[in-house]
Amino acid sequence: MDRGFLFADGIYEVTAVLDGRLVDSASHLARFQRSAEALAIAFPWPVDAIEAMERELIARNGMEEGTVYLQITRGVAERDFLSEPDSPTFVAFTQPKRLIDNPAADTGIKVVSLPDIRWARRDIKSVMLLAQVLAKREAAARGAQEAWMIEDGFVTEGASSTAWIVTTDGTLVTRPNSRAILPGCTRAAVEALGLAEGLRIEERAFTLTEAQSAREAMVTSASTFVLPVVMIDDRPVGDGRPGPIAAKLRGLYIAAARNSAT
Structure with missing residues (x-):
């Protein structure tokens, strides 16, 4: 009961x-x-x-x-x-779980886009995860490791991660916190590290088309840290290989995590 x-x-x-x-x-x-x-x-x-x-x-x-x-x-x-x-x-x-020695950090991951059918209060980390389960299963069936949710033409977030892109001019972009997405703890830490390194960061929504034409893409989460995205819906991101900004942020995050863990 x-x-x-x-x-x-x-x-x-x-x-x-x-x-x-x-x-x-x-x-x-x-x-x-x-x-x-x-x-x-x-x-x-x-x-x-x-x-x-x-x-x-x-x-x-x-x-x-x-x-x-x-x-x-x-x-x-x-x-x-x-x-x-x-x-x-x-x-x-x-x-x-292997967090540091994750092969996906070297190879990158593939994501697929799916309609965001979740409830409206995604800022609450609810156990109501059926939509995410279905998205993960669909992604796996299509040979991908993550799904990016699409609402009104814009990427909200991954099924279990925060979505990021790097624009052609080197700006790091992620969606601003709201009820539409979960406020990621790893997201916040990575953003702070990026700013400290002098990276340009914009908090704004981005479309699937913009993501597919980005220089780089990546995801962040507590269980994956920072992982590069090399393909979205069977279209390569950039040159189809993990990019330098994703690699740099992953290294910075791991070092900071080890230094500040309690």
């Missing part, structure tokens, strides 16, 4: 682990709390207690590299749209 199971009435968060430490932990926990508040779901413990629990999970599992997954649902109650459980349900687990 958990409302997460019955209604997808819950939220989640994923944080990377490098060298046994949490990456961008403060940003992820802040977003986790914002998502809970947006759905009026009671946060089970203070943020610092949840972070301590994450570290305990990492230690108990002896995990050096991977992710920690957190989930809160409204809780258990008889099935009714207006039921109010006594307390939320909290679940957490670790998943080992």
Whole structure:
């Protein structure tokens, strides 16, 4: 009778682990709390207690590299749209994963474009991920590793990532935060690193056509860091190989993550 199971009435968060430490932990926990508040779901413990629990999970599992997954649902109650459980349900687990030595960083990934059929509050990291599941399955069936969602002719974001392009004049472009996209924690860190390096960055929407004619394209997420996109809908991006800006940002992010992980 958990409302997460019955209604997808819950939220989640994923944080990377490098060298046994949490990456961008403060940003992820802040977003986790914002998502809970947006759905009026009671946060089970203070943020610092949840972070301590994450570290305990990492230690108990002896995990050096991977992710920690957190989930809160409204809780258990008889099935009714207006039921109010006594307390939320909290679940957490670790998943080992190769984050640094990812072959896709050298080869790049392919993406396909699909209509964005998700709900309107994409800024909430909801467990309601059926549209993303369908997009990922369609991408895999077409030999791609990610799907870029299209709404009103513009790219919103990836099924599980933030979408970026590099224009012909070297400007890094990503869509501004709004209810249309998830405010990416890795996105924010990469943007700050890019600005510190003197890169020109624009927050604006871009079309699929612009993305296909871009110099470079890339995705960012907690579980992939920065990965170059070399093909969109069977059309090569740039020369069809990973570009230098994506490689530079990936290197900068990994170095910063290792330096600041807690």
